[in-house]
Amino acid sequence: MALISPSRRLRRTPFSAGVEAAGVKAYTIYNHMLLPTIFESVEADYHHLKNHVQVWDVSVERQVELRGPDAARLMQMLTPRDLRSMLPGRCFYVPIVDETGGMLNDPVAVKLAEDRWWISIADSDLLLWVKGIANGYRLDVLVDEPDVSPLAVQGPKADDLMARVFGDAVRDIRFFRFGMFEFEGRDLAVARSGYSKQGGFEIYVSGSDIAMPLWETLFAAGEDLNVRAGCPNAIERIEGGLLSYGNDMTDDNTPHECGLGRFCDTQTAIGCIGRDALLRVAKEGPVQQIRAIAIEGDPVPLCDRAWPLFAQGRRVGQITSATWSPDYATNVAIGMVRMTHWDSGTALEVETPDGMRSATVQPGFWL
Amino acid sequence: MALISPSRRLRRTPFSAGVEAAGVKAYTIYNHMLLPTIFESVEADYHHLKNHVQVWDVSVERQVELRGPDAARLMQMLTPRDLRSMLPGRCFYVPIVDETGGMLNDPVAVKLAEDRWWISIADSDLLLWVKGIANGYRLDVLVDEPDVSPLAVQGPKADDLMARVFGDAVRDIRFFRFGMFEFEGRDLAVARSGYSKQGGFEIYVSGSDIAMPLWETLFAAGEDLNVRAGCPNAIERIEGGLLSYGNDMTDDNTPHECGLGRFCDTQTAIGCIGRDALLRVAKEGPVQQIRAIAIEGDPVPLCDRAWPLFAQGRRVGQITSATWSPDYATNVAIGMVRMTHWDSGTALEVETPDGMRSATVQPGFWL
Numbered sequence: 081m082a083l084i085s086p087s088r089r090l091r092r093t094p095f096s097a098g099v100e101a102a103g104v105k106a107y108t109i110y111n112h113m114l115l116p117t118i119f120e121s122v123e124a125d126y127h128h129l130k131n132h133v134q135v136w137d138v139s140v141e142r143q144v145e146l147r148g149p150d151a152a153r154l155m156q157m158l159t160p161r162d163l164r165s166m167l168p169g170r171c172f173y174v175p176i177v178d179e180t181g182g183m184l185n186d187p188v189a190v191k192l193a194e195d196r197w198w199i200s201i202a203d204s205d206l207l208l209w210v211k212g213i214a215n216g217y218r219l220d221v222l223v224d225e226p227d228v229s230p231l232a233v234q235g236p237k238a239d240d241l242m243a244r245v246f247g248d249a250v251r252d253i254r255f256f257r258f259g260m261f262e263f264e265g266r267d268l269a270v271a272r273s274g275y276s277k278q279g280g281f282e283i284y285v286s287g288s289d290i291a292m293p294l295w296e297t298l299f300a301a302g303e304d305l306n307v308r309a310g311c312p313n314a315i316e317r318i319e320g321g322l323l324s325y326g327n328d329m330t331d332d333n334t335p336h337e338c339g340l341g342r343f344c345d346t347q348t349a350i351g352c353i354g355r356d357a358l359l360r361v362a363k364e365g366p367v368q369q370i371r372a373i374a375i376e377g378d379p380v381p382l383c384d385r386a387w388p389l390f391a392q393g394r395r396v397g398q399i400t401s402a403t404w405s406p407d408y409a410t411n412v413a414i415g416m417v418r419m420t421h422w423d424s425g426t427a428l429e430v431e432t433p434d435g436m437r438s439a440t441v442q443p444g445f446w447l
Numbered sequence: 448m449a450l451i452s453p454s455r456r457l458r459r460t461p462f463s464a465g466v467e468a469a470g471v472k473a474y475t476i477y478n479h480m481l482l483p484t485i486f487e488s489v490e491a492d493y494h495h496l497k498n499h500v501q502v503w504d505v506s507v508e509r510q511v512e513l514r515g516p517d518a519a520r521l522m523q524m525l526t527p528r529d530l531r532s533m534l535p536g537r538c539f540y541v542p543i544v545d546e547t548g549g550m551l552n553d554p555v556a557v558k559l560a561e562d563r564w565w566i567s568i569a570d571s572d573l574l575l576w577v578k579g580i581a582n583g584y585r586l587d588v589l590v591d592e593p594d595v596s597p598l599a600v601q602g603p604k605a606d607d608l609m610a611r612v613f614g615d616a617v618r619d620i621r622f623f624r625f626g627m628f629e630f631e632g633r634d635l636a637v638a639r640s641g642y643s644k645q646g647g648f649e650i651y652v653s654g655s656d657i658a659m660p661l662w663e664t665l666f667a668a669g670e671d672l673n674v675r676a677g678c679p680n681a682i683e684r685i686e687g688g689l690l691s692y693g694n695d696m697t698d699d700n701t702p703h704e705c706g707l708g709r710f711c712d713t714q715t716a717i718g719c720i721g722r723d724a725l726l727r728v729a730k731e732g733p734v735q736q737i738r739a740i741a742i743e744g745d746p747v748p749l750c751d752r753a754w755p756l757f758a759q760g761r762r763v764g765q766i767t768s769a770t771w772s773p774d775y776a777t778n779v780a781i782g783m784v785r786m787t788h789w790d791s792g793t794a795l796e797v798e799t800p801d802g803m804r805s806a807t808v809q810p811g812f813w814l
Contacts, residue, residue: 081450081451081452081453082450082451082471082472082473082474083448083449083450083451083472083473083474083485084448084449084450084451084473084474084475084476085448085473085474085475085484085485085681086448086749086751087475087681087691087694087750087751087768088693088694088750088751088752088753088767088768089475089570089691089692089693089694090475090476090751092751092752104449105449105450106449106450106451106452107449107450107451107452108451108452108454108456108457108476109451109457109475109476112570112571112693117452118450118452178578178582179578179582184575203456203479204479204572204575205571205572205575206575208551208571208572208573208575208576208579209575209576209578209579210579211545211546211576211579212575212576212577212578212579212580212582212583213579213582213583214583215545215546215579215580215583215720216579216580216581216582216583216584217583314452314454324454324456325456326455326456326479327454327455327456353582382453383454383455384453384454384455384457384459385455385459386455400455401454401455
């Protein structure tokens with residue numbers, strides 16, 4: 081692995097001092113900001129995440145805030161998911177599409193009030209799309225990036241740790257709901273969500289000044305729970321089928337290709353900019369789709385580019401994320417496969433930097 | 448420096464194989480893509496750049512292509528620079544602003560034809576803003592990112608190397624003009640431009656398939672010119688006052704604050720979305736502006752965040768890029784300074800991670 085050259089453009093976060101003190105070894109860049117990727121090792125971090133509790137600096141999940149009388153209308157213009165039933169206090173995973181139905185981002189929308197929303201974004205400057213649309217349609221809405229940095233608490237002991245800091249009421253937060261909880265006199269949105277399948281919370285830390293105090297409070301409270309600094313884990317997220325925008329999908333893909341059809345209500349999402357383009361694919365289905373794929377043999381090398389998938393010498397798709405899974409003792413992977421070859425059990429070949437490997441389409445992800 | 452975790456999301460370029468073979472040591476991420484930052488060392492690369500010729504993989508300068516009857520109208524909507532006089536074959540450095548006059552990018556616009564433009568972008572997803580505006584205003588224009596990856600040839604021997612590959616006619620290309628030159632049967636735009644003050648060219652390589660053949664042809668042709676793989680050099684660019692979007696300016700800043708007033712014709716740039724917001728600042732001038740600043744003492748540490756600037760204990764600005772300059776034997780820096788303290792010769796103090804340092808506003812950059 082190469083080194084990363086620091087500069088202001090690769091923004092530090094309000095938690096960077098804590099991350100560094102915890103011995104971060106590697107980063108990725110996400111929304112022009114540092115996202116830790118390794119503390120002890122990817123594999124050690126993975127086992128710890130599945131058994132204990134970790135605190136993750138996910139400030140890179142920047143918020144796009146919509147505020148004003150047209151906020152809800154604008155939010156619906158962005159996504160084919162029907163938002164009419166969404167109440168304040170809810171989080172919705174929303175595919176964001178352009179006028180052709182291509183994915184621009186796959187964020188979580190947080191409804192704070194009828195006229196106030198946060199879009200907690202994946203790795204693209206969604207702010208620019210939203211501002212462009214708001215301007216072009218002359219909507220009465222403020223669109224900006226507030227000083228809000230999410231901190232995730234993930235792992236089987238997340239409830240215990242959070243209860244010690246925010247009180248037992250956090251245990252009652254239901255999945256993809258949030259409540260307001262006080263820390264040092266400030267009200268913070270705390271949601272049951274996060275980019276792992278181990279359970280946990282995301283705290284939307286409003287105001288950089290309380291970031292390190294909260295970080296330190298969590299670590300002090302969790303000492304006997306073996307709390308550690310962690311980060312989204314490459315192995316765990318592939319096992320669990322958590323997609324990564326830019327890795328597993330791009331603006332070339334529709335939500336349906338990404339297996340996100342269940343988050344689309346294309347018929348009734350009136351106002352969605354990509355609705356016309358998606359109506360046909362919503363009805364007929366996509367011609368290629370995301371699949372869980374097992375790759376045989378020894379651990380695969382780092383997957384830093386798309387690996388072509390073949391069947392009888394014909395190209396039928398590509399692998400976009402892959403890694404060795406210690407718990408499942410196989411290489412786990414995410415790929416986009418053409419419908420002719422996407423059925424569970426289909427035998428494929430994948431061209432890795434180490435040579436061709438046998439691969440098999442799985443019935444689902446590993447969980 | 449920490450390690451960078453590779454993934455498909457941090458896109459490789461069509462020249463990555465060449466960059467790796469040349470022994471790249473560090474990268475930054477720019478437009479979701481790998482940009483080399485160090486080959487031998489920042490200082491060795493700097494001396495070589497000033498004396499010989501380098502080939503730079505600047506694929507990260509992604510193109511936003513505008514095509515169709517409304518292309519020119521859309522281009523003018525994006526910038527306060529008056530584009531009416533711009534002929535095909537010209538490159539214009541254009542501040543891109545939002546409706547408040549805040550900088551969204553500082554790209555080079557390349558006019559291929561009246562109805563076909565490339566915007567060669569700095570580090571923000573400008574594509575999303577342009578697509579949003581095109582959609583909102585219902586313009587008849589195609590907006591996308593084509594398979595075009597710039598390759599820069601920079602340094603005092605750049606003309607000699609380029610003439611060997613493209614013929615002597617490249618010597619006649621004037622600054623910020625481009626001509627079409629053939630390589631392996633394909634017409635490529637070759638511009639006299641680049642992110643250094645050492646002179647040279649940028650080749651807009653259309654089609655990834657000819658990227659490595661061109662890379663290898665340049666290295667074979669330049670062996671006796673001591674050609675090397677290089678990259679934008681942190682020292683040389685600060686000496687020369689080449690601004691970096693995300694480092695030295697953000698969407699908080701107007702073009703006038705960035706010293707880019709000479710690229711604004713706010714009165715006559717009719718149609719520019721930020722025009723109303725900029726009219727006042729264009730007339731009255733900004734209250735803070737970019738300045739060259741010398742920092743006294745030993746070499747400063749890596750500048751990975753804004754360093755506050757003080758005068759008599761009062762905050763008057765910030766340093767956003769800084770490094771030791773071997774050729775000028777001082778620390779060279781770029782900062783944003785309030786008008787009360789921006790005159791040449793003004794004594795300031797800068798808070799670096801190593802402690803307070805004396806600093807002085809310079810009459811201009813070092814060139």
